[in-house]
Structures are given as structure tokens and as C-alpha cells.
Amino acid sequence: MPDPSHAQPHPAAPPERRPGGRTARIRAHVLDAVRAELGAHGYEGLTMEGVAARAGVHRATVYRRWQDTGGLLADLLDAAGQDDWQPPNTGSLHEDLTALNDEIQQSLLAQPSIAQALIAASFRSARAAHAQQQLWEDRYQRCEILVERAIQRGELPHHTDARRLLIAATAPLYHQLVLMHTPPDPHLPTHAATTATLAASAGAFNHPPPNPNP
Amino acid sequence: MPDPSHAQPHPAAPPERRPGGRTARIRAHVLDAVRAELGAHGYEGLTMEGVAARAGVHRATVYRRWQDTGGLLADLLDAAGQDDWQPPNTGSLHEDLTALNDEIQQSLLAQPSIAQALIAASFRSARAAHAQQQLWEDRYQRCEILVERAIQRGELPHHTDARRLLIAATAPLYHQLVLMHTPPDPHLPTHAATTATLAASAGAFNHPPPNPNP
Numbered sequence: 001m002p003d004p005s006h007a008q009p010h011p012a013a014p015p016e017r018r019p020g021g022r023t024a025r026i027r028a029h030v031l032d033a034v035r036a037e038l039g040a041h042g043y044e045g046l047t048m049e050g051v052a053a054r055a056g057v058h059r060a061t062v063y064r065r066w067q068d069t070g071g072l073l074a075d076l077l078d079a080a081g082q083d084d085w086q087p088p089n090t091g092s093l094h095e096d097l098t099a100l101n102d103e104i105q106q107s108l109l110a111q112p113s114i115a116q117a118l119i120a121a122s123f124r125s126a127r128a129a130h131a132q133q134q135l136w137e138d139r140y141q142r143c144e145i146l147v148e149r150a151i152q153r154g155e156l157p158h159h160t161d162a163r164r165l166l167i168a169a170t171a172p173l174y175h176q177l178v179l180m181h182t183p184p185d186p187h188l189p190t191h192a193a194t195t196a197t198l199a200a201s202a203g204a205f206n207h208p209p210p211n212p213n214p
Numbered sequence: 215m216p217d218p219s220h221a222q223p224h225p226a227a228p229p230e231r232r233p234g235g236r237t238a239r240i241r242a243h244v245l246d247a248v249r250a251e252l253g254a255h256g257y258e259g260l261t262m263e264g265v266a267a268r269a270g271v272h273r274a275t276v277y278r279r280w281q282d283t284g285g286l287l288a289d290l291l292d293a294a295g296q297d298d299w300q301p302p303n304t305g306s307l308h309e310d311l312t313a314l315n316d317e318i319q320q321s322l323l324a325q326p327s328i329a330q331a332l333i334a335a336s337f338r339s340a341r342a343a344h345a346q347q348q349l350w351e352d353r354y355q356r357c358e359i360l361v362e363r364a365i366q367r368g369e370l371p372h373h374t375d376a377r378r379l380l381i382a383a384t385a386p387l388y389h390q391l392v393l394m395h396t397p398p399d400p401h402l403p404t405h406a407a408t409t410a411t412l413a414a415s416a417g418a419f420n421h422p423p424p425n426p427n428p
Contacts, residue, residue, distance in 0.1 A: 120338075122393075123333075124338075129395070133394065136393075164405060167390065168406070170389075171388070171389035171390075172381050175384070175385035175388050175389060176381065176385075179336075179392070181343070181347065194418050195382050195409075195410075195418040195419070196413075197426040198413045198416040198424075198426055199412045199418070201416070201426070202412035202415070204405075204408050204409040204412045204413070210408075210412075212308045212407075212411040212415070
């Protein structure tokens with residue numbers, strides 16, 4: 001799901017102590033350094049040492065406060081929002097899902113992609129895994145309204161399972177761009193949206209789903 | 215896609231030198247040790263040192279031959295086949311896809327899961343990434359016949375894009391079990407198969423796909 005990392009950098013979230021003080025300044029420098037290091041070396045080259053050196057902050061401080069590179073990436077997401085992201089609202093389910101997938105594809109193909117880095121980090125950092133799970137839960141929850149609106153417009157059967165529909169619509173992007181590393185395909189967002197929309201119209205996400213071999 | 219790691223261990227592949235000699239014995243011991251270490255500590259606890267110690271082989275030998283834990287996992291897959299895996303052939307597309315997804319779900323939920331370990335490793339090891347990509351390519355290619363048979367039976371429109379259908383059918387399993395870590399859902403294999411089957415019948419994987427907002 002779209003992550004907030006493409007938003008214009010907000011002012012750093014309220015620091016734990018002394019507003020605008022040393023704690024907040026260190027955080028801002030360190031997170032700037034994370035972005036810059038990702039841009040320069042990619043996720044594989046992101047190290048606590050590199051971030052500390054670029055930020056001009058003692059290594060021990062970075063370890064104490066963020067633990068590992070997953071912790072840095074999780075905090076980068078946190079800092080990007082005051083999160084007011086809202087799902088697309090185009091008036092059609094298919095267009096909404098396509099727009100959503102466009103955003104996801106953009107965030108996964110960005111150079112550097114904070115979204116890709118956080119997913120990679122989630123395999124070795126509990127902090128990154130937790131941040132990633134919270135982000136997905138939040139995004140899928142916010143997107144449920146997109147299915148509710150389609151039901152209200154009469155585009156979908158009542159009792160459509162919004163979560164299953166949203167996962168079906170978005171999963172091919174993660175599978176191809178994060179796991180399989182297939183070359184970027186400009187049609188992928190639309191194709192995945194079409195698949196989910198047609199399946200939804202045929203009742204695939206009903207409780208219970210229809211028998212596809214009548 | 216199902217990996218060959220659940221197959222009964224084949225005899226180790228032909229060693230580079232001296233059939234049945236020292237090279238083959240070392241490989242067999244090391245790969246046994248990889249399985250055992252994964253079972254004992256999971257992927258996060260898999261180290262070159264732990265494998266070398268358990269196999270009774272010098273650390274330098276393990277590094278020289280396999281480079282990193284991704285290299286060990288890639289070789290574990292190689293050793294499992296002489297790969298004669300064939301996709302399900304039940305006589306119905308929906309049943310075939312369900313059976314395929316059952317296999318994938320099993321391989322991702324196995325304790326330990328070589329499939330999960332290889333995916334995790336692919337984010338930090340070029341060898342693992344390459345092995346994973348080859349495995350997926352091979353499996354999706356072998357599965358294309360499953361779509362061709364459905365077309366021949368008249369279940370699907372001609373010109374159905376087999377690869378897109380197969381990815382739509384399987385992607386939700388990887389998204390939920392590998393990336394989102396949602397709790398295992400026994401209905402997931404069937405649900406994902408139903409979605410893809412209904413979408414396919416509605417022409418979602420045709421060239422070109424139909425307009426879902428007629």
C-alpha cells in the first residue's frame with residue numbers, strides 16, 4: 001500500500017524532550033542521512049555506521065535510539081506522517097483500484113524506494129516488521145471505504161469482503177515488483193485492478209463465494 | 215510456487231570431482247546441517263558458522279564453496295531435484311489452482327520453510343535471489359499447461375494470458391503469508407483460486423482485457 005514516504009517532509013514529529021532542541025535536531029539529521037544513504041547506496045548499502053557518519057552523530061547514539069536499520073526506516077515512515085493519506089475517490093471501483101495500484105507501483109519503483117527498503121528490512125528487523133504490518137493494516141483499513149462506496153453505487157454485491165478484494169487487487173504488484181523482480185510493466189496497475197473488479201462483479205468476494213464450476 | 219524442498223532427499227547431484235568422494239560427502243553433510251539449523255533456529259539464526267560446526271566442516275570451506283547463507287539455500291534447492299515436479303491435473307481449472315495453492319501454502323507454512331528462508335535470503339544474497347527467480351520462472355512455465363488444458367476444455371476464452379492468470383491466482387498467498395504475515399487461513403488457497411477462475415471466465419486475462427465499466 002502507498003507509504004507516506006513520498007510526501008513532502010513534514011517538520012519532524014514532536015521530540016521526546018525540549019521542543020526544537022537537540023533531540024529533534026539529531027532525529028532530523030539522522031533521518032535526512034537515511035534518505036541520502038538509501039539514495040546513494042540502496043538498501044543493501046544502508047548501515048548504522050554510514051548513517052551516523054553522514055549525520056555527524058555518534059554511532060552509539062544511533063544504535064541506542066534506533067537499534068538497527070529497520071528501526072531507522074520505521075522512524076522515517078513515522079516522521080513522514082501526521083498521516084492524512086486518503087484512498088482515491090474517482091466514482092468507479094475500477095478507476096479507484098487502478099489509481100491505488102498506480103500509487104503502489106510508484107512507491108515500489110521509486111529510486112530509492114523507502115517502501116522496498118522497509119519490506120527488505122522486515123525480514124531481519126522486528127521493528128521494521130512491526131512498522132510494515134501497521135502500515136499495511138492502516139492502509140487496507142482506510143481503503144475499505146472504496147469498496148463500500150462501490151456497493152452503495154450498486155457496482156458490487158452486498159456482503160462483498162472488502163479486505164479480500166483489496167488484497168486480490170494489490171497482491172500482484174507486490175508479488176511481481178518486490179518478490180519476483182519482473183521488469184516494470186506500465187499495464188500492471190490496470191490489469192490487477194481489472195482482475196479484482198471482474199472477480200468482484202462475479203461474486204468472488206461474497207460470503208460465501210459462489211461455485212466457479214456450476 | 216511449490217519448491218522441491220519437500221521432496222525426499224535425492225542422492226546428492228554429481229560432485230564436481232571424484233564421484234561419491236570427499237566433495238560429495240562434504241556437500242551432503244553441509245546440506246543436512248542447513249536443514250537441521252533451519253529447523254533449530256529458523257532463517258534468522260542460520261549462519262555459516264553454525265552450519266560449518268554442525269557439519270563438522272571447516273568454516274573456510276563453507277565460505278569458499280557457498281559464499282553466504284543464500285548460497286547454501288540455493289544449493290539445497292538444487293540438490294532436492296532432478297526436478298520432476300508437475301502441476302496438478304484434476305480436470306478443472308478451479309481444482310487445479312486450488313491444489314497448486316495448497317502446495318504453495320504448505321511450503322510457506324512448513325516448519326522450517328525452505329521456501330520462506332530462500333525468499334528472505336533473496337533480499338541480501340545475489341545467489342539466493344537468482345535461485346528464487348529461476349525457481350519461480352520454472353514453476354510458472356510448467357503451470358502454463360494447466361491454463362492451456364482449461365482452454366481446450368472450453369472453460370476459458372482463447373488468448374487467455376496464462377502467466378497473468380497464474381500470478382493472480384498465487385500472488386495473494388505470497389502477499390499474506392510472506393509479506394503481511396497474516397495468520398494462516400485454510401480458505402486462502404480456495405479463495406485465491408476462485409478469484410482467478412471467475413476473473414478468467416469474465417475475460418480478465420484476455421488480450422486485450424475487457425472494459426470492466428461497460
